Amino acid sequence: MILPDWPAPPNVKSLMTTREGGASGAPWTSFNLGDHVGDAPASVAANRARLREWLPAEPGWLTQVHSARVVELGRDANLKADASFTLEIGQVCAVLTADCLPVLLCDRAGSVVAAAHAGWRGLAGGVLEATVATMQVPPGEILAWMGAAIGPQAFKVGDEVRQAFVNQHPEAATAFAPQPMPGKWLADIYQLARIRLNAAGVGAVYGGGRCTFSEVGSFFSYRRDRVTGRMASLVWLA
Structure with a gap:
């Protein structure tokens, strides 16, 4: 387990799982x-039963579709979305990832928490901005933590990905390093997320720096292995 290093209020609990310590066989080894x-x-x-031992309730598992849709746990019956939030004690927001960026959020008062699944499509489509808006607190009062995702030395993308971000935020150009092959880039998904969170008014952004692709023993990576498992990032109010 990874315990997020962020200054969340004492009643906000959070964690991210790794691939270690589970029951699955190859190629999903093991958690x-x-x-x-x-x-x-x-x-x-x-x-999931093992994970449940760490939690106050079963997580609100989403059907993730790389969208910008955000649901409120306990109120929205349709969980086909890529982010969730709650104001209720004991409701567990969760997202699954294996290269995409998981982002956990809370407010400084500890009144609301959220979890977002930010692959490049969802990130470019505004999933973080939508999540911030649904939390219904001033963005300056929100803290965000970025879990492990594919790192900037491994995330190869094409021109269409770069353009999708630069068209919305010109400063996003600094998050892309050109490759020898024309039209190919290495993208820093952590920097892209910071740019978008900052533009939405969220200045307190923590985490980043772990690479799912290169840290084979710790993380699942879809780009590396194709057939692989998923980690969970979770946050709740206690």
């Missing part, structure tokens, strides 16, 4: 929490 990646259902159930 896979995704039930949509081909792993044996019994193994996923065992891993």
Whole structure:
């Protein structure tokens, strides 16, 4: 488990799982929490049961579709979305990732928490901005923590990805390093997220720096392995 290093209020609890310590066999070895990646259902159930021991309730598992849709746990029945938030004690917001960027958020008063799944499509589509807006507190009162994602030395993208970000925020050009092959870039998804959070008024952004692609023993990576498991990033009010 990774315990986020951010100055969240004492009643805000959060964690990110790693790939270690579970029941799944190869290639999902071993703490896979995704039930949509081909792993044996019994193994996923065992891993989720193990995770549940750390939590006050079953997480609000989303059906993630790389969108900007945000749901309120306990109120929205349709959980086909890429972010969730709650104001209720004991509701657990969760996202699954294996290269995409997980972002956990809370306010300084500890009255609301949220979790967002920010792959490049969702990030460019405004999932972080939408999540900040649904929290219904001043953006300057929000803290954000970025979990492990594919690092800037491994995240290869094409011109269309770079343009999607630069068209909205010209400063995003600094998050892309050109590659020898024309039209190819290395992208810094952490920097892209910071730019968008800052533009939305969120200045207190923590985390970043871990690479799912290169840290083979700690993290699942879809780009590295294709068939692989999923980590969970979770936040709740206690």
